Amino acid sequence: MEKSNVTSFPKGKIAKEKTTIANSLSPREIVSELDRFVVGQNKAKRAVAIALRNRWRRQALEDDMKDEVLPKNILMIGPTGVGKTEISRRLSKLAEAPFVKVEATRFTEVGYVGRDVEQIVRDLLEIAIAMEKVKKRKEVHAQAQKLAEDRVLDALVGNKASVATRESFRKRLRDGDLDDNEIEIAVSESNQMPSFEIPGMPGANVGMINISDMLGKSMGQKPKKKENVSQRISRNFNK
Amino acid sequence: MSVKESHEILINEESDKLIEQDKIIKSAKDSTENNGIVFLDEIDKISARTDRVGGDVSREGVQRDLLPLIEGTTVSTKYGPVKTDHILFIASGAFQLAKPSDLLPELQGRLPIRVELDALNSEDFIRILKEPDNSLIKQYKALLKTENVDLEFTEDGINTIANIASEVNSSVENIGARRLHTIIERVLDEISFTATDRAGEKITVDSKYIKDNIGELVKDTDLSKFIL
Numbered sequence: 001m002e003k004s005n006v007t008s009f010p011k012g013k014i015a016k017e018k019t020t021i022a023n024s025l026s027p028r029e030i031v032s033e034l035d036r037f038v039v040g041q042n043k044a045k046r047a048v049a050i051a052l053r054n055r056w057r058r059q060a061l062e063d064d065m066k067d068e069v070l071p072k073n074i075l076m077i078g079p080t081g082v083g084k085t086e087i088s089r090r091l092s093k094l095a096e097a098p099f100v101k102v103e104a105t106r107f108t109e110v111g112y113v114g115r116d117v118e119q120i121v122r123d124l125l126e127i128a129i130a131m132e133k134v135k136k137r138k139e140v141h142a143q144a145q146k147l148a149e150d151r152v153l154d155a156l157v158g159n160k161a162s163v164a165t166r167e168s169f170r171k172r173l174r175d176g177d178l179d180d181n182e183i184e185i186a187v188s189e190s191n192q193m194p195s196f197e198i199p200g201m202p203g204a205n206v207g208m209i210n211i212s213d214m215l216g217k218s219m220g221q222k223p224k225k226k227e228n229v230s231q232r233i234s235r236n237f238n239k
Numbered sequence: 240m241s242v243k244e245s246h247e248i249l250i251n252e253e254s255d256k257l258i259e260q261d262k263i264i265k266s267a268k269d270s271t272e273n274n275g276i277v278f279l280d281e282i283d284k285i286s287a288r289t290d291r292v293g294g295d296v297s298r299e300g301v302q303r304d305l306l307p308l309i310e311g312t313t314v315s316t317k318y319g320p321v322k323t324d325h326i327l328f329i330a331s332g333a334f335q336l337a338k339p340s341d342l343l344p345e346l347q348g349r350l351p352i353r354v355e356l357d358a359l360n361s362e363d364f365i366r367i368l369k370e371p372d373n374s375l376i377k378q379y380k381a382l383l384k385t386e387n388v389d390l391e392f393t394e395d396g397i398n399t400i401a402n403i404a405s406e407v408n409s410s411v412e413n414i415g416a417r418r419l420h421t422i423i424e425r426v427l428d429e430i431s432f433t434a435t436d437r438a439g440e441k442i443t444v445d446s447k448y449i450k451d452n453i454g455e456l457v458k459d460t461d462l463s464k465f466i467l
Contacts, residue, residue, distance in 0.1 A: 037372060039366040040357065043354045043356070044356050055273070058273075059273065070325065071325055073327065074330070074350065074354065075331070075347075075350035076354050077334050077355045078358070079333050079358050079413055081359070082357065082358060084356055085278075088278045088329055092278075097270065098271050099276045099277075099278065100278065104280065107304065117301070117304045121275075121316065121323055125316050125321055128268070129267040132270065143257055144251075147249075148246065148249035180242070181242050
């Protein structure tokens with residue numbers, strides 16, 4: 001996943017690059033990591049640790065073998081309050097994998113019988129996307145920071161200011177001198193399109209997607225909303 | 240907004256511009272298909288119970304819906320199809336009324352690894368109170384620390400809490416480790432209420448203190464049914 005600039009992503013390559021810290025955890029390490037949060041229940045911890053490790057093992061296999069290896073799903077049996085949910089919650093953090101928890105009973109409510117169990121997978125994908133975004137954001141953080149700084153400077157001194165002024169402000173900005181000054185910047189609204197599902201047609205919200213994204217891209221991400229208009233800074237600093 | 244506040248917003252916005260949405264979706268799909276974990280809670284509640292007839296929606300139907308998902312199918316999403324073959328499913332249930340064998344045979348076959356979790360006894364409770372990184376005791380200490388009150392649990396205090404918890408669990412209803420929450424909350428009720436006025440004090444919770452506070456409740460099963 002790290003900063004590859006290739007445009008086409010060969011599948012096997014992705015898998016191999018997906019070596020995270022968790023990848024180095026042996027089943028025993030997973031168990032001892034779980035021990036920090038859940039007391040006892042060693043059998044269950046072992047089972048999930050093995051299952052988790054097996055996924056990483058599978059990632060390392062050759063492609064044709066890889067498709068054959070199916071995950072061994074787990075059934076945990078035990079009275080309430082003994083740590084079933086807690087184990088899986090902690091596990092998901094360890095695994096750094098997309099994780100959803102669903103109550104099976106959700107699908108029995110009257111009027112919702114068998115309500116689209118596929119929604120589980122859609123939720124999972126949404127979570128994966130969010131995770132991926134966070135990861136990517138970290139990768140581009142340095143670059144984004146620079147751009148953000150430029151925008152703050154634009155707001156502070158305007159883009160007509162001389163290089164010298166700009167640089168002096170940049171220095172003060174980095175030192176944190178200007179932290180409390182008010183500026184005005186245009187921020188685009190979070191573009192959550194309202195999407196709805198058409199009953200009986202799972203996945204039918206396809207039609208609604210990303211019109212805002214498309215428009216945004218073609219028009220160069222126009223800012224849509226101005227936030228908090230209070231421009232004291234120009235007076236304070238134009239000495 | 241202030242320069243400081245703007246920082247994070249701007250960074251997020253700029254990085255969003257740098258990120259290619261398509262690539263994110265692609266790798267997110269990949270990680271869903273290969274690394275996704277689905278935790279199905281309360282699976283025993285959808286098993287068909289023979290002793291209960293009518294008035295209930297078909298539980299078996301749900302199980303049948305789940306089958307293809309666990310077995311591996313392709314789900315259409317707004318980002319395109321996602322294969323579920325390699326998603327790991329962890330199902331869990333208490334199975335107090337229903338048995339695992341009450342599930343559809345097909346479903347049982349697709350959950351090949353069975354693990355049993357043991358009911359907790361008072362020794363476990365002691366460990367739960369003391370050992371985990373952010374154990375209940377540590378949480379309460381930290382909470383009251385914000386009021387400048389030093390909370391101290393003695394060894395026998397912890398033992399007493401654990402004993403009461405397992406006692407109530409066996410006499411009333413077994414709700415596992417959650418019982419500790421209700422009991423500690425009861426014990427510390429007075430302290431939590433008055434802590435603001437008691438800044439600087441050091442309060443020690445020992446066996447006697449606990450018994451003074453909830454001892455009566457524990458003895459009276461009827462009462463503890465409602466309160467603990």
